[in-house]
Amino acid sequence: MQKIILSDHTTAxxxxxxxxxxxxxxxxxFSYNEAMIKHDERKVQARARLAEAWNQRHVWETLSGFFSMLGAYVIRKPSRPIMQGAGDQEKIWCAGNEGEKKVENFLSSNLDDxxxxxxxxxxxxxxxxxxxVGSRGVFAIEIKYSNGTIFCDGDRWWRDKYDQYGNxxxxNKPIADKRGRSPSRxxxxxxxxxxxxxxxxxxxLRIYRSIIWAHDRSKLGVVNNLNVDYTAVVNDWDLGRFLRNSTYQLSQDEQQRIIESIRKDHTYYNQPRR
Structure with missing residues (x-):
């Protein structure tokens, strides 16, 4: 299977x-290192003041210097920062990236050039x-990486999520993007x-639309009034049935012209605007 990357939004x-x-x-x-420098300088200066007072036999200055040095050593060192773990947004993009690679690997292993x-x-x-894009037509694939049992009724999609123990x-958690659109929309x-x-x-020409669920624990529940041509969990993807949705027979020249048209259309919408 040949591959063209117009943009890699998820990875970016x-x-x-x-x-x-x-x-x-x-x-x-950086802030920690600066604080540590000041912390060490405080101890060096306190030792220097104490040594000078002792050498000059100044009793009160020596006592004051001793307590200053003691205070410099008692002050708690700054805590070294640690790298924070991935936040929710990073986990979402990571999951999306993994889902796209899983679908791509599945198609690569089942389709020729x-x-x-x-x-x-x-x-x-x-x-x-x-x-x-192939001899059977043009297929749009929306990839979702959702853990749980997926349900659908028309343009409304939701899921029930289970933990690793089956609890x-x-x-009834809705599945939608930031604009509130369901996968089919x-x-x-x-x-x-x-x-x-x-x-x-x-x-x-008609574009055949599909939604593929790429999470290892994705499972399809009751699906009613499906508003796309096909939906499946990637591990249960019936590629033959998926491709049979189309009745087209496109020649190699037609495929190349369609691919170039898609590329140009993408460029048009993503060029810098004044």
Missing amino acids: QLNAVQQERQRQYHVRL QWTLINGYKNGKGEIDQIL LVET QVNESSDLLQSFLQKRYPS
């Missing part, structure tokens, strides 16, 4: 969050995680816009 966001966590750690480490996987397409309605810990809105663009050249 993950790297940005990790770099910010490292930056904050180094800021705290007659297929092309496009990563990171983005238009005015949002991003499509992956677009698969129910969350129920996410993939459909972006695919509709891309499809309308491609239909200017291929009037009968």
